[in-house]
Amino acid sequence: MTDLLIDIENVSKKYTGADRYSLKSVNLKIYEGEKFGFFGPNGAGKTTLISILCQILPFNEGKVTYYLGSKPIEFHSIRQKIGFVPQDLALYEDLTARQNISYFGAMYNMKSNEVRKRSVELFELLGLSAVADRKVRTFSGGMKRRLNLIAGLIHEPAVVFLDEPTVGVDIQSRNAMLSFLKEINGKGTSLIYTSHHLDEAERICDRVAIIDHGDIIASGSIPQLLGENDVEDLTGLLIKLTGKEFRDNV
Template sequence: MIQIDKISKKYKTADVFSVSNLDLNISENEIFGLLGPNGAGKTTLISILCSLVKPTSGTFSINGLNYQQNKNELKQLIGIVPQEYALYPTLTAFENLKYFGSMYGLHGKTLKNRINQYLEILGLSQFANKKIDTFSGGMKRRINLIASILHEPKVLFLDEPTVGVDVQSKNVIIEFLQNLNKKGTTIIYTSHHLNEAETFCTRVAIIDHGKLITKGKPADLISNHEGAHNLEDVFLRLTGKALRDHA
């Protein structure tokens, strides 16, 4: 589904590459985790794959479409759930979703039915006509998610989709994403919640300093590192325990 060939990215004001000569293939219908410390290059890589940031070198394709020749068609295949809320706070939940759905070319009864369907599934129907700025963090995360899937994308990019949410919202979001994946959506997921990634992802890649360190099924990575009991043990062993604060 996604083929990444020697992708590199160096921002104009940066001293080092955010992503460096990275090769990676992601199969159709995977739940693939991109894991790494702060500043490892995860968000930059996702931004490149979503055609929001132009790579310095290298190329990639999604579902056989090369970003250089098929950027517009490629964008129609994907959905993006950013780490920050991408919602208008003074509009209601329904108004937000109607606006974003219309940007994907959805209108009328089709759009209304999809909005109502997803609001129901994610437990938000009773809040459809409430303004977003009255919502809790978990409710905003769920609306953010709905906005990204109204057009039923083949590939869904998730940047920290459960950060800062309550346990109940996190459970609902993960269960919803698993069902979406079972229906055929390929999911690319980044998170610092390694226990969540261990159970949620079919495969993961750990990147650091913009480079691919390792990849594989979580269970295989754990068994291949002697003394590791979970994915967090593997992660710390490969990326170190030093703080990764950056500004």
């Protein structure tokens, strides 16, 4: 049986000044080596939950326990094992791609020779070797997204959180990024992922959780959930479970 990676127990989050909880008593288990997806309408609580799991946001109630090799790890000690690829680009536009990655490697206390070796490998895999010494402000959107991915993976984390990693990129960049993510997952890296590209989710994820109004309203493998709800794909599942109302103003 696959070892437990993250145990989320009754986690709730209410932002200061808010009149309702963004997350309400969330319970979920995620296992080592999984490709796990969070999906739901705008404002459902997906990014809030990922931010809590990455220790970017505190939570009000509940407990989060990480495990590596079946042993629990103190929550504050897990940061070196976590990679985070945010929806908003976390790059320095006036630095080169190589300088950006050197900076992020130093943040993770990597030695300079380790950063050089790892960045050469990642630049090659994601098609950025020829532009590694260009300033990021000259990059296309797809190139920036690929560099953003490298920044979150430079320290070889055990688990990577991906919040809309391919938003706004062309089909070639999307394909390269998804193929790369599946490759590193095959080598043992766990992926926790959210996106509005539901076709992408069906290509990437083993299991998913559907979140709406701060609650997890369904979770399981994609075939299981489609069969239980008599729908053909994730788009149909989300509409059936969360309704057809517009959520853009949330």
